[in-house]
Amino acid sequence: MTEKERELLNLLENKGRMPSESIAKMLDISLEEVNTMIDTLEKQKVILGYSGIIDWSKVNINETVTAMIDVKVTPKRGVGFDEVAERIYRFKEVKALYLMSGTYDLSVVIEGKSMSEIARFVSDKLSTLESVLSTTTHFQLKKYKHDGVVFEDREDDHRIVVSP
Template sequence: MTEKALEMLRLLEKNAAYSNALLADLLDISIDEVKNIRQTLEDQAVILGYQTLIDWTKVLNTELVTAMIEVKVTPTRGKGFDQVAERIYRFKEVKALYLMSGSYDLSITIEAQSMMEISRFVSDKLSPLDSVMSTVTHFILKKYKHDGVIFNQEEDQDPRMMVTP
């Protein structure tokens, strides 16, 4: 992978809305080169998609409840954790799923309209799976930072470091 492609990935990771023209300026290459690099990265499945991070607390009547669920599972012989992970990530509520080290095996992040919907997901969909031994559900009460973006940051806040004598 070229240095320009790596630079482009770093820029797009910070802001996927950068236009090809802006990327060309930032990378000091032509727009056609930007298009070619972007297309190659998409074709190679290095870039898997483009997402917008939204602060739903600022949109009326649209706030979702987010939960992180710790799951202990029994791995399947010959398939390990992959088989049960595939069954779980296919549920529409699942936003993220990770294999973890430590006291539990899988970490699931889900979103729903209410705590009751999350409860039903755990009791009706997740817990009945043969490989699932136990679950622990944590509800997110407030987001401070997500994917490197700080939420509820005061616009008039002075970004300079305070210096005291």
């Protein structure tokens, strides 16, 4: 991978909706080179997609509950954690899945319409999998920062300081 490709990936990761013309100027290369690099990196599955970061708390519809579930599993001989991870990430509720070090093996991020829906997912789908030994569910109460983006609008205090 070239240095320009790494620079391009950093730009796209931080500001995914940048016009190709802007990227070309920032990298000091031609528009054609930018488009060729992007096409190549997409075909190589280095660039997997583009997404926006939305503060859903500011939208009255689509209120969802997000949970992070710690999962302890028994790895299978020859495939390790991969087989159980694949079974878990195929559930439509699963937004992210990570193999972790520490006291649990997998970290599953899911979204649902309610805490009850998430509880049903854990009891009916996740904990019934053969390799799953235990789960611990943590509900997200508030999002402060995600993917480097701060969610809280903090207005500066414009009051005059009064001191004796």
